[in-house]
Amino acid sequence: MNNINVISISGGKDSTAMWLLAIERDIPNLKVVFSDVGHEHPETYDYIDYLEKELGPIIRIKPDFSKQILRKREVVNTKWREEEVPENIINQALEVLVPTGNPFLDLCMWKGRFPSTMARFCTVELKVRPMFDQIYVPIIESGNQVISWQGIRANESLKRSIMTEIEETPEGYTIYRPILDWDVYDVFKQHDKHNIKPNPLYMQGMGRVGCMPCINSRKEELHEIARRFPEEIERVAKWEGIVSKASKRGSATFFTSDHRGHGINDVVDWSKTSYGGVQYDLLKLMEEVPTCSSQYGLCE
C-alpha cells in the first residue's frame, strides 16, 4: 500500500503555500487537484494556469449536475403538477432546466435556490463530494491510502484553532494540515521564497479568492467586489433570474438573509451604506479605487 498525497488547490494563498511546502519536502506520490466550480474570477483561472506552468501538473475536476437537472425536469412535469403548482411556474422551470455546464449555476438550478450560510450545500456538492468521488475513491479502491493535505491555519477562526494536524476520517482517508501554525505572513513569505507570485486578486483589495462573491462575503468585501468587478455582480444578477425560474416559489436570490434586501443589486446598494444601512456613506461613494488596497500589505 502506498501513501498518495492529495493537495487540493483553490488559487488562494494558503493552498499555494502548502503546495510549495510539499515541493520543498520532495513529497512523493503527489496529486494536485483544482475543483472548478464555475464561479471564480477569471484571474483565478489564469493563476491556476500560471501555477501549473511554474510548479507542475494540476488535475482539474468539474462537478456535473446534468443527471440531477434531468431528474428535476421529470419531477416538475409530474409532482409539481400533482401539487397544483401554477402552470406559468411549471413552464418557466421547464424552459430553464437544461444543464449549462457551469457547476455553480447548475447546482442552484437543481436545488431551486442559492446556498446560504444556513444551507451551505455548495461546499459539499462542489468541492467535498467531487474530490471524494473522482479522486479519493479510485485511490482507495486501488488499495492505496489517501493523505489529504488541507491548507488551513489555526488563527483563521475559533473552529480552526481546535483542529489537529493529523485526523483520521470515518471514510478511510487521513487529513494532514501542515500549515496549521503558520500566520498569513508565513504564507506570503513562502511564495517569495519560491519566487511564486500570489494570486493578483490579493493586490486588488480581496482578502480571499475563490467564489466571487462567496455566500459568506462580508459587507466591505461585497462593496469592493462590486466596484472593482461589476461584471461579476451582473453575472450573479443574471443567475438570480435563471434560478428564480427553476424555483417552485418563482424567486431565488444569492443572499437570502432578508434584512439585506432581495436581489444581489439591492445587497450591493446596501453594501455602500454606513453601519445599519440607513444612509449611504458619502465618503465611500466618492472614494477612488486605490492602486493597492491589499489587506496583507503586499505592496507596502
Ligand code: SF4
Ligand atoms: S467559497 Fe463560498 S460560495 Fe464558494 S463553495 Fe465555498 S462557501 Fe460556497
